[in-house]
Amino acid sequence: MATTLLGALLQLQSVERQIAHVRRRLETRKRAVTAQERKIGELREQLEAQEQQSLDKRKLADGAELDLKVKEEQVSKLRTALNTAKTNKEYSSLLTQINTIKADNAKLEETTLREMQDVDALKEEIARTRSLIESEDKRLAEVNRNSAEEIARLEAMLEGLVAKRAEAAGSVPDEFLSIFERIAENYDGEAMAVIEVHGKEPRQQYTCGGCYMSLNAEHVNALNSRDEMRRCDNCGRILYLERMVEGLPAT
Numbered sequence: 001m002a003t004t005l006l007g008a009l010l011q012l013q014s015v016e017r018q019i020a021h022v023r024r025r026l027e028t029r030k031r032a033v034t035a036q037e038r039k040i041g042e043l044r045e046q047l048e049a050q051e052q053q054s055l056d057k058r059k060l061a062d063g064a065e066l067d068l069k070v071k072e073e074q075v076s077k078l079r080t081a082l083n084t085a086k087t088n089k090e091y092s093s094l095l096t097q098i099n100t101i102k103a104d105n106a107k108l109e110e111t112t113l114r115e116m117q118d119v120d121a122l123k124e125e126i127a128r129t130r131s132l133i134e135s136e137d138k139r140l141a142e143v144n145r146n147s148a149e150e151i152a153r154l155e156a157m158l159e160g161l162v163a164k165r166a167e168a169a170g171s172v173p174d175e176f177l178s179i180f181e182r183i184a185e186n187y188d189g190e191a192m193a194v195i196e197v198h199g200k201e202p203r204q205q206y207t208c209g210g211c212y213m214s215l216n217a218e219h220v221n222a223l224n225s226r227d228e229m230r231r232c233d234n235c236g237r238i239l240y241l242e243r244m245v246e247g248l249p250a251t
């Protein structure tokens with residue numbers, strides 16, 4: 001157990017950092033499952049749209065085919081009439097009617113063919129989407145299985161760390177603990193920042209390892225002579241010196 005205030009805070013910081021790390025990993029795991037579920041949901045919507053489109057096209061083709069049948073019957077009736085035409089005038093009028101309907105029929109045949117070709121193309125697309133959904137479903141099952149194991153492992157780890165954290169917090173006096181916790185909350189578990197040293201003595205410069213702003217040498221002088229809580233003037237993190245981390249028990 002640390003015997004100094006800063007030692008105790010650094011130990012607490014170390015556990016806090018591990019907790020934040022495990023929490024982030026847990027979140028990533030849980031997000032992977034939702035992302036895969038969303039992907040499959042989108043594919044299902046796509047499949048539904050393709051099936052609807054195919055149905056619409058088939059209806060159009062069926063309608064055109066029906067029209068064609070009706071018109072072909074008309075043509076055959078007109079042909080019978082043509083054989084029994086009494087005058088040239090009647091004959092040529094019937095012939096004109098037949099030719100007009102035949103021209104329409106050619107268009108109808110074209111429409112039917114085009115719609116049926118579209119239906120065939122859609123059939124392939126639908127099969128592709130279906131097999132995609134099948135493979136993504138398999139992946140989801142795998143992600144779920146792996147995630148369940150990993151999530152259980154991480155949650156057990158988190159539980160252990162929370163107990164460790166309570167122990168480490170026990171070594172920090174209440175007034176300092178509440179400050180630490182407030183800062184940790186703001187910075188995702190990073191309540192403390194090392195003082196970074198730049199240049200050579202005696203013209204050394206100092207910056208906060210949390211926000212990278214310059215620090216007054218007074219902080220360094222104070223920490224070198226006293227065991228006290230000093231905070232960055234800019235970000236408010238609790239400052240410590242690199243050497244303080246050495247010799248701390250591993251957490």
Ligand SMILES: [Zn+2]
Pocket residue numbers: 193208209210211212213232233234235236237
């Ligand atoms: Zn800072």
